[in-house]
Amino acid sequence: MKDVLIIEDDAVLNRFLSKHVREMHLEVSSFQSWGAVDAYLREQEPALIVSDIRLPDGELAQRLPQLVELCPVIVLTAYGSIRSAVDAMKAGASEYLTKPVSPEELTLVIRKVLEASKLRLDHQYCKRRLKATEGCFSYMIGESSALREVQNMVEAVATSDMTVLIQGESGTGKELVARALHDASNRAARNFVAVDCCTLQETLFESELFGHERGAFTGADKQKKGLIEAAEGGTLFLDEIGEIALPIQAKLLRVLETGTFRRLGGVKDLKADARIVAATNRDLEAMSGAGDFRSDLYFRLSPFVITTPPLRDRREDIPHLVHHFLERHDFSSRINRKVTQAAMRTLTAHDWPGNIRELKNAVERAVILSRGKPRIGVEHLGFLHRRGSEACMRLEFDHDPSLEEIESRYLEQQLRKFAGHRSQVAQVLGISERNVYRLIKRYGLTEVAG
Ligand SMILES: Nc1ncnc2c1ncn2[C@@H]1O[C@H](COP(=O)(O)OP(=O)(O)OP(=O)(O)O)[C@@H](O)[C@H]1O
Ligand SMILES: [Mg+2]
Missing domain, CATH: 3.40.50.300 (P-loop containing nucleotide triphosphate hydrolases)
Structure with a gap:
């Protein structure tokens, strides 16, 4: 069973909350600082978070967007600071509790939020399941013009x-x-x-x-x-x-x-x-x-x-395929995995000599290497670099280059690699197409950009 995280720097209140949640037969992990919470979240995924608005090492407001992606969050607010509770709800918190917290209220709100989250999960699961089975019949994933033509x-x-x-x-x-x-x-x-x-x-x-x-x-x-x-x-x-x-x-x-x-x-x-x-x-x-x-x-x-068409000629299909393969993998494990932007850039830049089959295997491998964590990062794709020489580009200079020189040279290389397709270059570089355009002008690369 997943844990309920109690995040509260007041030791007495923390103990009080933990005790009552345990009495609901739920597992509890309690924290008094964000540092400790971060360490926990790198390894595990909670079922629910009950958190104070302010801790000595930071505000909940900054972390709320990431936290609500993981699980429902109940916010603890001091009497009289209803404003911050409203802000938290706007940012995606599920409920709030005003201090001093009564055990009855705590139990009630936790039950309600867990029940709603279970319903939502079931709904997502059914939806994903439907989509994944649909995938067996709707065959070809991808939006590229090359695939459309096929x-x-x-x-x-x-x-x-x-x-x-x-x-x-x-x-x-x-x-x-x-x-x-x-x-x-x-x-x-x-x-x-x-x-x-x-x-x-x-x-x-x-x-x-x-x-x-x-x-x-x-x-x-x-x-x-x-x-x-x-x-x-x-x-x-x-x-x-x-x-x-x-x-x-x-x-x-x-x-x-x-x-x-x-x-x-x-x-x-x-x-x-x-x-x-x-x-x-x-x-x-x-x-x-x-x-x-x-x-x-x-x-x-x-x-x-x-x-x-080979996959390297329609790189814009790669993110769609990655999500598709993850969904098929995830719907049985009921984990909703996400790929970090950097990992998606690595996947998009790889040349995939084994095409879609190789990509499918790579996603499956990354899932195994991520050991049940809901996030797939570049560190889970190390095997791509080790093998591919094409995947890694080398920039060589006969002097110590400035950052601008590196930026300009790298952009030039990517433009050549993608035959001037700005949208694909933007994907790999992790910037907007408009910014690619701006850099092309700044470095005088219009000719390379075609
Ligand atoms: N557009 C696509 N969308 C989703 N999955 C795809 C797509 N294209 C291929 N696949 C998947 O990639 C894998 C390889 O596809 P397939 O076996 O059809 O390739 P192939 O060209 O016949 O390969 P080979 O020449 O090695 O036999 C399969 O698991 C297939 O389901
Ligand atoms: Mg075949």
Whole structure:
């Protein structure tokens, strides 16, 4: 159970409050200074705070905005200082108690505030849960124009039966696009059958894909239908198509050309009613030029190509994705985690060679490293720096530079990195776009800024 924090510098009153709260069967931690409170909050999250307005080392007013984000706050005010109670309520405090505090009033107010907070948590939990499950269906998170274009293409081609080739680096969401295509098609009620061309052995591939007749080979004691039949009326997703061996390529070409196939050992031409969607992270065109992939098959596979953009080309999607992955992670643990601005800048600046999958793993790792704390900071992302050389930029000077020189050089580097996109540079630098603009002018970098 989480603690109730009693923050009151008057030792007698502090003891009195703690005693009564304990009698409500609640855990209590009591403090007489902000220094001690800060140390506690670095490690733990309270359920409720009961705090005096003024402590020897500072005012509650300065801390209230951060505290109310953590949990409800009840303010203790001296008789006659109703003004400060009103201010505290305006700043987000839940209730106030006037000294001298009666035990009945204390109990009543604490019960009321805890009950309201529980209801709010339940409500948030349900909302987040809904959103997270919605996420399974609403697929692609992100607002960038590059992602919009992918979504538009999916929408445009989904209801036709056209073969679609999805190209993109590893982890950019090719499979997600394939599923979206299926779900938006008229075939959505039937199966989406994914075949990983990478892992299927060449010898097994044919019988897995097309099935086999009884006696087709030793051990084939009964007829078996292949995956292409499982996908009948639905979608057959050929993942990593660039990996299939040339003999199988010939068989696949036949399916695409004639719309028919034969089971292994069979003589009948069976109709293939599966929409084919293929994906690859390789350059099929170059491969077909080099003779590693049949060019006639490439031609048949690529009447409609969707290219999934790498994450580094749409950095504005990173914060959305981070929140999305955190939400999915958090809704089961009921913790509402936040990412500090500096951590978000680190995440946005990273180049993500493994794209969205790598980002997803990084968020999960940071959650583990943050050990149940509700805040994810740069210190939980150390692993990003250690590995990436691209992630860390180096500024070199042949003399001791002034701050302005560093600022100007760093800005120039970032402008080059983001091809002059001011909004993205602003994100990384943690300043407003307007300020980026101001600095560009001050340092005469308009040319770099494009
Ligand atoms: N736009 C997105 N919004 C939310 N999650 C995404 C998005 N794009 C990808 N993902 C998630 O990222 C992970 C990788 O996506 P996916 O498996 O589709 O990539 P891929 O291109 O097929 O990768 P590979 O080439 O390695 O097979 C998955 O967990 C997927 O759910
Ligand atoms: Mg994939």
